[in-house]
Amino acid sequence: MSISVDTFFLNPQFQGTLQSQIQQMIAEGILSGRFRQGEKLPSTRKLASHLGVSRITVTLAYTELLANDYLSSRGRSGYFVSENAPEPPPFEALRQNGDSVDWNRAIGRRYTGGDTPRKPVDWARYRYPFIYGQTDSSLFDHANWRLCAIQALGQKDFAALTTDYCDLEDERLVEFIVRHTLPRRGIVARPEEVLITVGAQNALWLTAQVLLTQRRTAAIEDPCYHALRDILTQSRCHLVPLPVDRDGLPPHAIPSETDVIFTTPSHQCPTAATMPMSRREQLLDRARELDALIVEDDYEFEMSFLNPPSPALKSLDRDGRVIYVGSFSKSIFPGLRLGYLVGAESFIREARALRASVLRHPPGHTMRTAAYFLSLGHYDASIRRLRIALKERREAMQNAIQANGLTIAGQGAHGGSSFWMRAPNGVDTEVLAEQLKPKGVLIEPGRPFFFGHDRPKEFYRLAYSSIPKDRISQGIQLIAETMSD
Amino acid sequence: MSISVDTFFLNPQFQGTLQSQIQQMIAEGILSGRFRQGEKLPSTRKLASHLGVSRITVTLAYTELLANDYLSSRGRSGYFVSENAPEPPPFEALRQNGDSVDWNRAIGRRYTGGDTPRKPVDWARYRYPFIYGQTDSSLFDHANWRLCAIQALGQKDFAALTTDYCDLEDERLVEFIVRHTLPRRGIVARPEEVLITVGAQNALWLTAQVLLTQRRTAAIEDPCYHALRDILTQSRCHLVPLPVDRDGLPPHAIPSETDVIFTTPSHQCPTAATMPMSRREQLLDRARELDALIVEDDYEFEMSFLNPPSPALKSLDRDGRVIYVGSFSKSIFPGLRLGYLVGAESFIREARALRASVLRHPPGHTMRTAAYFLSLGHYDASIRRLRIALKERREAMQNAIQANGLTIAGQGAHGGSSFWMRAPNGVDTEVLAEQLKPKGVLIEPGRPFFFGHDRPKEFYRLAYSSIPKDRISQGIQLIAETMSD
Numbered sequence: 001m002s003i004s005v006d007t008f009f010l011n012p013q014f015q016g017t018l019q020s021q022i023q024q025m026i027a028e029g030i031l032s033g034r035f036r037q038g039e040k041l042p043s044t045r046k047l048a049s050h051l052g053v054s055r056i057t058v059t060l061a062y063t064e065l066l067a068n069d070y071l072s073s074r075g076r077s078g079y080f081v082s083e084n085a086p087e088p089p090p091f092e093a094l095r096q097n098g099d100s101v102d103w104n105r106a107i108g109r110r111y112t113g114g115d116t117p118r119k120p121v122d123w124a125r126y127r128y129p130f131i132y133g134q135t136d137s138s139l140f141d142h143a144n145w146r147l148c149a150i151q152a153l154g155q156k157d158f159a160a161l162t163t164d165y166c167d168l169e170d171e172r173l174v175e176f177i178v179r180h181t182l183p184r185r186g187i188v189a190r191p192e193e194v195l196i197t198v199g200a201q202n203a204l205w206l207t208a209q210v211l212l213t214q215r216r217t218a219a220i221e222d223p224c225y226h227a228l229r230d231i232l233t234q235s236r237c238h239l240v241p242l243p244v245d246r247d248g249l250p251p252h253a254i255p256s257e258t259d260v261i262f263t264t265p266s267h268q269c270p271t272a273a274t275m276p277m278s279r280r281e282q283l284l285d286r287a288r289e290l291d292a293l294i295v296e297d298d299y300e301f302e303m304s305f306l307n308p309p310s311p312a313l314k315s316l317d318r319d320g321r322v323i324y325v326g327s328f329s330k331s332i333f334p335g336l337r338l339g340y341l342v343g344a345e346s347f348i349r350e351a352r353a354l355r356a357s358v359l360r361h362p363p364g365h366t367m368r369t370a371a372y373f374l375s376l377g378h379y380d381a382s383i384r385r386l387r388i389a390l391k392e393r394r395e396a397m398q399n400a401i402q403a404n405g406l407t408i409a410g411q412g413a414h415g416g417s418s419f420w421m422r423a424p425n426g427v428d429t430e431v432l433a434e435q436l437k438p439k440g441v442l443i444e445p446g447r448p449f450f451f452g453h454d455r456p457k458e459f460y461r462l463a464y465s466s467i468p469k470d471r472i473s474q475g476i477q478l479i480a481e482t483m484s485d
Numbered sequence: 486m487s488i489s490v491d492t493f494f495l496n497p498q499f500q501g502t503l504q505s506q507i508q509q510m511i512a513e514g515i516l517s518g519r520f521r522q523g524e525k526l527p528s529t530r531k532l533a534s535h536l537g538v539s540r541i542t543v544t545l546a547y548t549e550l551l552a553n554d555y556l557s558s559r560g561r562s563g564y565f566v567s568e569n570a571p572e573p574p575p576f577e578a579l580r581q582n583g584d585s586v587d588w589n590r591a592i593g594r595r596y597t598g599g600d601t602p603r604k605p606v607d608w609a610r611y612r613y614p615f616i617y618g619q620t621d622s623s624l625f626d627h628a629n630w631r632l633c634a635i636q637a638l639g640q641k642d643f644a645a646l647t648t649d650y651c652d653l654e655d656e657r658l659v660e661f662i663v664r665h666t667l668p669r670r671g672i673v674a675r676p677e678e679v680l681i682t683v684g685a686q687n688a689l690w691l692t693a694q695v696l697l698t699q700r701r702t703a704a705i706e707d708p709c710y711h712a713l714r715d716i717l718t719q720s721r722c723h724l725v726p727l728p729v730d731r732d733g734l735p736p737h738a739i740p741s742e743t744d745v746i747f748t749t750p751s752h753q754c755p756t757a758a759t760m761p762m763s764r765r766e767q768l769l770d771r772a773r774e775l776d777a778l779i780v781e782d783d784y785e786f787e788m789s790f791l792n793p794p795s796p797a798l799k800s801l802d803r804d805g806r807v808i809y810v811g812s813f814s815k816s817i818f819p820g821l822r823l824g825y826l827v828g829a830e831s832f833i834r835e836a837r838a839l840r841a842s843v844l845r846h847p848p849g850h851t852m853r854t855a856a857y858f859l860s861l862g863h864y865d866a867s868i869r870r871l872r873i874a875l876k877e878r879r880e881a882m883q884n885a886i887q888a889n890g891l892t893i894a895g896q897g898a899h900g901g902s903s904f905w906m907r908a909p910n911g912v913d914t915e916v917l918a919e920q921l922k923p924k925g926v927l928i929e930p931g932r933p934f935f936f937g938h939d940r941p942k943e944f945y946r947l948a949y950s951s952i953p954k955d956r957i958s959q960g961i962q963l964i965a966e967t968m969s970d
Contacts, residue, residue: 004865007668009796012762034668099805103831106744106778108698111838118651124644135647146638149850153631159609162620162818166603183492183519198683198844205843213593231842259591277497293591311494320584333647335849346588353596357716358690358843359683363851364820365634380489 003035005042005050018053022061027070030085041079114230115448127440128475132418132463135333139389141382148372152365160368167356169196170367176374177340185301186315192345195352198362200299200327200339205231206351207295207323212237216259221249223449225269228262241451244268248275251286260293265313267300270449270461271410271420280313287321294322302331304414305387320344328370331383338362338370390417393464396472404480409459418463423483429460432483441478488520490527490535503538507546512555515570526564599715600933612925613960617903617948620818624874626867633857637850645853652841654681655852661859662825670786671800677830680837683847685784685812685824690716691836692780692808697722701744706734708934710754713747726936729753733760736771745778750798752785755934755946756895756905765798772806779807787816789899790872805829813855816868823847823855875902878949878957885961894944903948908968914945917968926963
């Protein structure tokens with residue numbers, strides 16, 4: 001690799017000769033680790049012309065650096081950072097810029113302090129990854145995704161790739177969602193009622209910003225998706241956590257001051273409970289009674305493989321009070337960052353203006369690739385494969401859990417991709433998770449899903465979306481053994 | 486295209502026979518435009534098994550629809566939506582869902598009402614598009630971008646593509662920015678001081694959310710980038726617009742209560758002024774005096790083709806009080822949605838937590854593709870080509886502007902991609918822009934860049950980043966003719 005001539009600037013305030021300034025720039029580059037051993041310097045001619053100095057000045061600087069063994073020369077092929085050049089110390093040592101800002105004062109608002117756990121980046125190295133929401137390379141149709149992505153890179157789609165959509169988005173993707181994706185959920189919507197977002201999390205966040213203020217009350221499931229809890233906490237609304245039961249959110253428990261209800265009816269996160277039809281109707285009735293809105297996070301709609309899925313809450317909504325959040329993270333892959341919102345036009349208009357301000361629009365290539373993947377039928381085929389594999393894995397999970405005497409605290413009636421588990425009283429699943437890691441087992445401790453100070457420690461989630469079927473039994477056995485140690 | 490069996494649901498509350506319910510579902514699908522002429526229905530066997538009803542029920546429903554000419558049958562190949570089926574009316578007509586929500590009350594916070602103009606989606610159809618910030622297909626290295634994108638779709642990068650990075654990002658992209666991109670601007674930074682964002686606008690937005698509250702004061706250039714003004718207006722901080730002169734933001738005008746200064750030193754947006762080195766030092770001194778922070782939006786750093794670029798304000802920052810916003814929108818393409826923030830670690834930490842909450846991370850494929858494009862040297866080559874073309878176009882612009890007696894109000898000392906123009910007093914450039922459209926000319930009226938109620942109407946921007954050189958003279962002539970009509 002060559003060092004670009006563009007990294008060199010003369011500083012008019014520099015105290016010293018031009019030659020020493022050039023020498024110092026190069027040495028600092030090496031010492032700070034910006035220029036690495038073996039990298040080629042610009043030729044003396046090039047650097048001289050770039051800086052507007054005479055070539056002899058640069059040659060003298062290089063010669064001095066040669067003598068000090070910062071540089072080596074290889075005859076006609078030029079100057080290189082010497083193999084004997086000083087090793088760069090950690091960056092900190094050489095930074096000229098101090099930090100005299102009082103950041104405690106300068107930061108107007110803090111966003112750290114949430115409790116959304118980071119997923120282990122190296123999860124794929126574990127033999128028994130019972131973790132949620134990462135992509136199983138054996139199930140995802142990578143080949144066809146790649147073909148769609150290549151198609152979306154073609155000359156014909158140059159505008160779709162490069163254009164500044166401002167506050168708009170790829171019409172073709174919206175059209176497919178309206179014509180194809182939503183009807184499967186029983187939802188009829190016009191394009192004006194749909195907004196494409198940078199993942200479902202972005203959809204939830206936008207919704208919270210539009211609907212909630214410090215004077216509004218949101219009802220939320222407890223336990224719930226930790227990132228949603230962090231979003232709502234940041235919105236500073238009044239937050240009412242409602243303990244879920246085996247059918248999900250209990251409508252009668254929703255307090256009368258509630259403005260917005262956040263719920264996950266198809267598969268409650270994290271307990272995996274499916275809300276029965278009768279309760280869906282009760283929930284809608286309760287919302288109507290309170291004139292409250294409902295935000296339906298349907299993040300796992302496609303994972304219904306045991307029974308036909310229930311229609312979405314949104315499809316039963318006769319008042320326009322349900323805002324629907326859809327995701328492609330589980331069904332395509334999370335790194336895609338593509339989701340969508342469906343709701344009343346006046347709501348979508350505000351969410352659209354906010355999205356435009358925050359990030360303009362999701363990347364054009366991402367949207368067009370997804371549009372092709374959907375419209376060519378690969379999405380449906382992918383989902384069918386996924387369902388078959390998840391069904392087999394779920395059976396393996398159930399058998400292994402039973403054989404090892406572990407306790408299921410919640411499971412979806414229609415499928416899903418995880419079991420909500422309860423360890424014996426006294427077991428701290430955060431400790432358990434750490435004990436399991438050296439054995440190659442990843443589990444998700446349940447505490448971060450709960451609200452409040454005294455959060456239960458005995459729950460944990462076992463997902464089967466990323467673990468091969470034939471490792472399930474061994475993995476569950478390791479969990480059981482470690483728990484009883 | 487076939488209609489998927491999954492779009493059909495039975496509604497337990499339906500008043501009527503199963504057969505009539507099935508009939509109605511299909512008819513509604515056709516009438517609402519969800520099922521289109523020529524599309525194939527699921528086989529009677531398949532639909533019956535999906536709904537859990539007898540096959541004869543479905544057959545009877547289909548036969549009834551045949552008789553009504555909703556469907557046609559083609560012997561053994563099944564049932565199709567008939568060519569004579571009723572044409573779908575606009576969606577509005579058939580929507581069952583009313584909207585009984587009082588959205589005026591339900592919306593907690595409004596984000597519409599900003600004044601960022603939408604760019605014309607069909608700009609490429611105009612012969613003389615003097616518009617800013619769209620990609621010129623003749624200059625962008627589409628072939629190599631495509632190769633990098635394809636590489637990033639490979640098996641080796643499966644994790645980089647699909648993974649949920651949570652609050653993190655692609656390390657390779659960060660490494661290249663730190664090692665390669667920032668040194669060109671004279672900036673030394675550690676990876677912990679960099680955050681990848683969904684475009685530079687996202688970087689500005691995150692910065693505003695972290696630094697500003699209702700109790701803080703932001704100083705901002707007037708005129709300025711309209712989207713930034715909308716972002717700051719939404720933040721509800723106290724906003725002080727400072728008229729710029731030919732050298733950009735005047736440091737002495739910054740009021741003493743200022744907490745954060747937003748500036749565009751390399752090319753002031755929209756006047757294209759380049760801030761001289763001496764003023765950069767004065768600006769830093771003024772900020773130090775006030776203990777204020779500076780947000781440097783360096784959206785057009787690469788567009789310096791007349792003189793070597795000045796080092797960024799951030800590179801002169803000895804206190805850590807400059808937050809640097811970088812963009813790949815101008816140098817790669819705006820639909821990419823990739824930018825970055827450089828700042829003190831404690832600031833980046835908060836911005837990172839907020840980004841995670843708002844959207845988790847930019848799409849993996851986008852980040853990895855950019856990392857390849859940068860590291861394989863295509864980016865630099867691309868920029869060189871861009872600079873040569875822009876330099877030629879700028880000359881053509883200058884000649885044509887002079888020949889036609891138009892008035893330049895601002896232009897970059899180092900390059901840029903636009904001229905800031907002033908029409909004779911009394912000319913309303915928003916009217917002018919409309920008059921020019923039928924003649925194939927697109928210009929940008931200047932009013933939306935200004936603050937306040939009585940915003941000047943005679944300014945306009947002429948960009949040359951998307952117009953071929955040989956059309957410039959004719960385009961400018963049309964502007965001059967129309968103006969004097």
